[in-house]
Amino acid sequence: MNKQELLNIIKTKIAEKIRYFETLIAETRASSNDTKSSMGDKYETGREMLQQEINNLQRQLNESLNQQSVIQKINTEPSEKVQNGALVKTDKGLFYIAASLGEIVSENQKIMTVSAESPLVKAMYGKKAGEEFTINNITQTILNIW
Known part of the structure:
Protein backbone atom coordinates (compact mmCIF):
# COMPACT_ATOMS: atom_id res chain seq x y z
CA MET A 1 0.00 0.00 0.00
CA LYS A 73 1.23 16.91 9.72
CA ILE A 74 0.55 13.32 8.57
CA ASN A 75 3.60 11.07 8.48
CA THR A 76 3.67 8.46 5.70
CA GLU A 77 6.31 6.29 7.39
CA PRO A 78 5.21 2.72 8.26
CA SER A 79 3.36 2.37 11.57
CA GLU A 80 3.50 -0.46 14.07
CA LYS A 81 0.43 0.68 15.96
CA VAL A 82 -2.78 2.51 15.16
CA GLN A 83 -2.08 6.25 15.07
CA ASN A 84 -2.59 9.30 12.87
CA GLY A 85 -1.36 8.48 9.36
CA ALA A 86 -1.69 4.72 9.78
CA LEU A 87 -3.36 2.52 7.20
CA VAL A 88 -5.20 -0.17 9.13
CA LYS A 89 -6.67 -3.39 7.75
CA THR A 90 -9.22 -5.12 9.96
CA ASP A 91 -11.40 -8.12 9.24
CA LYS A 92 -14.18 -5.60 8.42
CA GLY A 93 -12.35 -3.14 6.16
CA LEU A 94 -9.43 -0.93 5.30
CA PHE A 95 -9.09 2.41 7.09
CA TYR A 96 -6.71 5.32 6.55
CA ILE A 97 -6.45 7.57 9.59
CA ALA A 98 -6.07 11.10 8.30
CA ALA A 99 -9.21 13.15 7.61
CA SER A 100 -12.81 12.11 7.33
CA LEU A 101 -13.51 12.25 3.59
CA GLY A 102 -15.41 9.01 3.09
CA GLU A 103 -14.37 6.27 0.73
CA ILE A 104 -11.52 6.51 -1.74
CA VAL A 105 -10.22 3.90 -4.17
CA SER A 106 -6.52 3.21 -4.55
CA GLU A 107 -4.89 0.22 -6.21
CA ASN A 108 -8.40 -1.19 -6.82
CA GLN A 109 -9.12 -1.27 -3.10
CA LYS A 110 -11.80 0.66 -1.26
CA ILE A 111 -10.33 2.55 1.66
CA MET A 112 -12.39 4.46 4.22
CA THR A 113 -10.71 7.68 5.28
CA VAL A 114 -11.42 8.49 8.90
CA SER A 115 -10.46 11.21 11.34
CA ALA A 116 -8.42 10.45 14.43
CA GLU A 117 -11.36 11.97 16.35
CA SER A 118 -13.85 9.36 15.10
CA PRO A 119 -15.22 6.79 17.58
CA LEU A 120 -13.83 3.97 15.38
CA VAL A 121 -10.27 5.30 15.59
CA LYS A 122 -10.59 6.07 19.30
CA ALA A 123 -11.58 2.42 19.86
CA MET A 124 -8.54 1.06 17.97
CA TYR A 125 -5.98 3.79 18.78
CA GLY A 126 -2.63 2.47 20.01
CA LYS A 127 -3.40 -1.17 19.19
CA LYS A 128 -1.14 -3.41 17.12
CA ALA A 129 -1.72 -6.08 14.48
CA GLY A 130 -3.43 -9.12 15.97
CA GLU A 131 -5.26 -7.14 18.64
CA GLU A 132 -9.03 -6.71 18.80
CA PHE A 133 -11.29 -3.78 19.59
CA THR A 134 -15.05 -3.40 19.90
CA ILE A 135 -17.29 -0.60 18.69
CA ASN A 136 -21.09 -0.65 18.56
CA ASN A 137 -21.03 -4.24 19.88
CA ILE A 138 -18.98 -5.34 16.85
CA THR A 139 -15.56 -6.80 17.50
CA GLN A 140 -12.89 -6.30 14.87
CA THR A 141 -9.44 -7.80 14.61
CA ILE A 142 -6.56 -5.71 13.31
CA LEU A 143 -4.91 -7.77 10.57
CA ASN A 144 -2.21 -5.38 9.38
CA ILE A 145 -0.95 -1.84 9.87
CA TRP A 146 1.12 0.14 7.39
Whole structure:
Protein backbone atom coordinates (compact mmCIF):
# COMPACT_ATOMS: atom_id res chain seq x y z
CA MET A 1 0.00 0.00 0.00
CA ASN A 2 1.33 3.39 -1.00
CA LYS A 3 0.43 5.76 1.82
CA GLN A 4 1.97 8.74 0.00
CA GLU A 5 -0.44 8.15 -2.90
CA LEU A 6 -3.37 8.00 -0.45
CA LEU A 7 -2.22 11.20 1.19
CA ASN A 8 -1.95 12.93 -2.20
CA ILE A 9 -5.53 11.85 -3.08
CA ILE A 10 -6.77 13.25 0.23
CA LYS A 11 -4.83 16.52 -0.21
CA THR A 12 -6.37 16.94 -3.67
CA LYS A 13 -9.90 16.27 -2.40
CA ILE A 14 -9.52 18.76 0.46
CA ALA A 15 -8.09 21.42 -1.88
CA GLU A 16 -11.07 20.90 -4.22
CA LYS A 17 -13.50 21.29 -1.30
CA ILE A 18 -11.78 24.50 -0.21
CA ARG A 19 -11.97 25.97 -3.73
CA TYR A 20 -15.63 24.90 -3.97
CA PHE A 21 -16.60 26.62 -0.70
CA GLU A 22 -14.61 29.76 -1.55
CA THR A 23 -16.40 29.99 -4.90
CA LEU A 24 -19.82 29.44 -3.31
CA ILE A 25 -19.16 32.10 -0.69
CA ALA A 26 -18.06 34.59 -3.35
CA GLU A 27 -21.12 33.85 -5.50
CA THR A 28 -23.48 34.11 -2.51
CA ARG A 29 -21.94 37.44 -1.49
CA ALA A 30 -22.33 38.70 -5.07
CA SER A 31 -25.99 37.68 -5.13
CA SER A 32 -26.44 39.41 -1.78
CA ASN A 33 -25.35 42.66 -3.41
CA ASP A 34 -27.82 42.10 -6.27
CA THR A 35 -30.91 41.71 -4.08
CA LYS A 36 -31.49 45.36 -3.30
CA SER A 37 -35.11 46.30 -3.55
CA SER A 38 -37.56 48.79 -2.15
CA MET A 39 -39.53 46.10 -0.35
CA GLY A 40 -38.26 46.98 3.14
CA ASP A 41 -38.74 44.00 5.47
CA LYS A 42 -38.74 41.52 2.61
CA TYR A 43 -35.31 42.79 1.57
CA GLU A 44 -33.98 42.49 5.12
CA THR A 45 -35.31 38.93 5.45
CA GLY A 46 -33.67 37.93 2.17
CA ARG A 47 -30.40 39.51 3.20
CA GLU A 48 -30.50 37.72 6.54
CA MET A 49 -31.12 34.38 4.82
CA LEU A 50 -28.17 34.99 2.49
CA GLN A 51 -25.98 35.94 5.47
CA GLN A 52 -26.96 32.72 7.24
CA GLU A 53 -26.04 30.77 4.11
CA ILE A 54 -22.66 32.57 3.94
CA ASN A 55 -22.06 31.76 7.63
CA ASN A 56 -22.89 28.09 6.99
CA LEU A 57 -20.55 27.94 3.99
CA GLN A 58 -17.84 29.72 6.00
CA ARG A 59 -18.16 27.11 8.76
CA GLN A 60 -17.76 24.30 6.20
CA LEU A 61 -14.78 26.09 4.65
CA ASN A 62 -13.17 26.39 8.09
CA GLU A 63 -13.67 22.64 8.67
CA SER A 64 -11.95 21.92 5.35
CA LEU A 65 -9.09 24.29 6.23
CA ASN A 66 -8.71 22.48 9.58
CA GLN A 67 -8.60 19.14 7.74
CA GLN A 68 -5.92 20.55 5.45
CA SER A 69 -3.91 21.62 8.49
CA VAL A 70 -4.17 18.13 10.02
CA ILE A 71 -3.17 16.50 6.73
CA GLN A 72 0.01 18.62 6.52
CA LYS A 73 1.23 16.91 9.72
CA ILE A 74 0.55 13.32 8.57
CA ASN A 75 3.60 11.07 8.48
CA THR A 76 3.67 8.46 5.70
CA GLU A 77 6.31 6.29 7.39
CA PRO A 78 5.21 2.72 8.26
CA SER A 79 3.36 2.37 11.57
CA GLU A 80 3.50 -0.46 14.07
CA LYS A 81 0.43 0.68 15.96
CA VAL A 82 -2.78 2.51 15.16
CA GLN A 83 -2.08 6.25 15.07
CA ASN A 84 -2.59 9.30 12.87
CA GLY A 85 -1.36 8.48 9.36
CA ALA A 86 -1.69 4.72 9.78
CA LEU A 87 -3.36 2.52 7.20
CA VAL A 88 -5.20 -0.17 9.13
CA LYS A 89 -6.67 -3.39 7.75
CA THR A 90 -9.22 -5.12 9.96
CA ASP A 91 -11.40 -8.12 9.24
CA LYS A 92 -14.18 -5.60 8.42
CA GLY A 93 -12.35 -3.14 6.16
CA LEU A 94 -9.43 -0.93 5.30
CA PHE A 95 -9.09 2.41 7.09
CA TYR A 96 -6.71 5.32 6.55
CA ILE A 97 -6.45 7.57 9.59
CA ALA A 98 -6.07 11.10 8.30
CA ALA A 99 -9.21 13.15 7.61
CA SER A 100 -12.81 12.11 7.33
CA LEU A 101 -13.51 12.25 3.59
CA GLY A 102 -15.41 9.01 3.09
CA GLU A 103 -14.37 6.27 0.73
CA ILE A 104 -11.52 6.51 -1.74
CA VAL A 105 -10.22 3.90 -4.17
CA SER A 106 -6.52 3.21 -4.55
CA GLU A 107 -4.89 0.22 -6.21
CA ASN A 108 -8.40 -1.19 -6.82
CA GLN A 109 -9.12 -1.27 -3.10
CA LYS A 110 -11.80 0.66 -1.26
CA ILE A 111 -10.33 2.55 1.66
CA MET A 112 -12.39 4.46 4.22
CA THR A 113 -10.71 7.68 5.28
CA VAL A 114 -11.42 8.49 8.90
CA SER A 115 -10.46 11.21 11.34
CA ALA A 116 -8.42 10.45 14.43
CA GLU A 117 -11.36 11.97 16.35
CA SER A 118 -13.85 9.36 15.10
CA PRO A 119 -15.22 6.79 17.58
CA LEU A 120 -13.83 3.97 15.38
CA VAL A 121 -10.27 5.30 15.59
CA LYS A 122 -10.59 6.07 19.30
CA ALA A 123 -11.58 2.42 19.86
CA MET A 124 -8.54 1.06 17.97
CA TYR A 125 -5.98 3.79 18.78
CA GLY A 126 -2.63 2.47 20.01
CA LYS A 127 -3.40 -1.17 19.19
CA LYS A 128 -1.14 -3.41 17.12
CA ALA A 129 -1.72 -6.08 14.48
CA GLY A 130 -3.43 -9.12 15.97
CA GLU A 131 -5.26 -7.14 18.64
CA GLU A 132 -9.03 -6.71 18.80
CA PHE A 133 -11.29 -3.78 19.59
CA THR A 134 -15.05 -3.40 19.90
CA ILE A 135 -17.29 -0.60 18.69
CA ASN A 136 -21.09 -0.65 18.56
CA ASN A 137 -21.03 -4.24 19.88
CA ILE A 138 -18.98 -5.34 16.85
CA THR A 139 -15.56 -6.80 17.50
CA GLN A 140 -12.89 -6.30 14.87
CA THR A 141 -9.44 -7.80 14.61
CA ILE A 142 -6.56 -5.71 13.31
CA LEU A 143 -4.91 -7.77 10.57
CA ASN A 144 -2.21 -5.38 9.38
CA ILE A 145 -0.95 -1.84 9.87
CA TRP A 146 1.12 0.14 7.39
